Amino acid sequence: MELNTDGIIGQSTTLASVFRMLGKVAPTDSTVLVTGESGTGKELLVRALHANSKRAAKPFVPINCGAIPKELLESELFGHEKGAFTHAIRSRSGRFELADGGTVFLDEIGEMDLALQVKILRVLQEKEIERVGGNGVKKIDVRIVAATNRDLENEVAAGNFREDLYYRLNVIPLHLPPLRERGGDVLLLARNFLERFCGKKNRPLLKFSPLVEKILTAYDWPGNVRELENVMERLSILADGDTVQPDDMPPKILRRLGDIGAPADETADTPEASTPDEFTRVVAAPAQDRTETRARPPAGEFVWPVLADLERAGMDLKTFLDAAESRLMDEALARSGNVKNLAAEFLGIKRTTLIEKLRKRNML
Template sequence: MERHASILVIEDDRAQRDALQEILEHEGYEVETAPDGDTGLKRAAELPFDLVLTDLALPGVDGLEILKYLVRHKPQTLCIIVTGYATVKSSVDAMRQGAYDYLPKPVDPQELRLVVRRALEHRALQEENRQLKQQLKKRFGFANIIGGSEPITKVFDLIRKVADTDATVLILGESGTGKELIARAIHYNSHRSQGPLVPVNCAAIPEELLESELFGHERGAFTHAVRTRIGRFEQASGGTIFLDEIAEMSPNLQVKLLRVLQDRSFERIGGTKSIKVDIRVIAATNQNLEELVSQGRFREDLYYRLKVIPIRVPPLRERPGDIPLLANHFLEEFSKKKKKPAKRLAPEVMEALARYTWPGNVRELENLMERLVILAEGEVVTLEDLPQRLRGGQSLDFGGQSIDFGGEGINLTRAVQEYERQLILAALERSKWVKSRAAQLLQLNRTTLIEKMKKQKIAPP
């Protein structure tokens, strides 16, 4: 029970007013009273009450007017209506207009305590949710997407323009570039920020389960469907659904998604009733959808429905000027999280970070900074603290034919092992650590990939 909550009692019958005040004060609440609607409305306007307990029939301003004022101007203050038996219908109507509950006269003390306690618990939960949403908005605001380079600045400008619209957004970029962070920034800076953000990783859910996950199912729709299940689209109503790895969606589901984008309606599996939803759709992929369309693997009409506002997120190698900002940000963040002394990067370390091509993009840099906070000794991170692939004089960017042997040359065995490790990690990052898909990217058998992971001591993050 919430103690020391402030309650305003508005009741024109003095005996009733005194009785209500006595019961509530005995429970530990701070109680103020008003003998009529005009006085009660004035006090409600002037002071921040947690709860207003008002009679419906009052001289002057009645309880319904007080309720309307609270709903419009003090939405965090809950209202309970007290009414005589003859006006129970009116109190039910008042609940439809925003009252938390109603109590019939004569008020039963035990019922009063119970209803007030429930109302204040409900208010506490609402306040907690409000604060959490504010924290989420702050956490996923534009200021938390780090960078000042021209490529990322263009992305910021585009996000600001589209955030407070309902336009469908398609986020394009390599794995690890921060596509989900951008989706969250769009949602939490839109008029839907008070609604849910429901993320769905289309690659992480088996194809045979994804349809039920997205659209839900009716009881008895298939074996083991023992109850009706609400899908992600219904859960996202009033907010945003984020469809990550959209290219992995099967042709059958692409058809159903196309209908949702067209008229915001669908049927649950096994159902016949059309369900309307109020959602914004944000999709993301690390694949070339135009190429998939030309290959017949992705519907052209769906592609253009999704590509209302395309946002391309540049890979980290295209924004090297942001590497110092990101590295220092992650160092500071992980030092606080791990309760470790603050560290700084030596100039030659920063140069090595700038030379590296970052196949895992920002996520790879973030993981490296976490590792350095935990393992590096001393206040300054040196080249010796870096993994072999990042040390100066041993660039592994074979694709660009840029190989610097340095003064002492390269240990071929170690370099080949490290390059193999890079390729495996890049494939795992791109496939969201789905080993079968990573093996396909590397043109290996799944068992061969697993053996190589064991040999290289590669474990999921």
């Protein structure tokens, strides 16, 4: 059977191996446990699993175990008989019964409490359920697929998850790698999402500037595909012109690329530590701080240093140029997350030139 991965975008080798597993496991009735960080596409994958199974024409019934109060989860899953509890005014079937012949997706199974875990184990082993307040079991025919962004092995070790259920669920593990481990997929996904959002808004397709492509690739995407999707939607609304520039990117992303450059930040203190404070305050301070010492320049206009700046800072030309260069290299390294290629790109110089300069200053 041809595997239909409609809607799941990606060509990375990591994702290709997930697809390969999916192709093998989908047509079977095996229990599958999908793991992966938040936003990696676990739900999308589980839906594809169902769509490629022989149960495709039968119901797909998802239930988010983390979103339903635990007192209600049992009756949601197993149903209840009239009078089983105060508000049980009539009998009701649960999701396992509703899914008959199809697939039940237990999302965020790591959130389920231990008492209910035993009952899930019984469904898996005996293929039968009992309604809350009921006095008999009923055979059911469902495939169970579960997902979690927790490390269930750790949860087992911590006593929060039953070991027997873990092994029973984990017959076929499918792990979705985080976006930062999918290489070129970031740009592929970004272009796809941007195209979709621009299309929806009837605006001409936006392109990424080369620097934005570098930023998209260098950022670590803690919120994975969902975060990327949201950023593309934002760009489709806020970006001017026909090309996305670094300035259009969310400040959080630009800042984070700066933050993770910790080693570069440390070295920042060495070469300039001896430079007078006056230099920092007057010459190299961010533009908005300079208004203290001189009239604010017209918006967007760069303020060239003047001789008075050098005199005030007690510097000669060479010291000044050296310090300016070091500071810019520091900033570029910080913004690139210490990725030399990218830092060189930010500075508009060759990587080898950057490394040479850093070496001279003991900044490597």
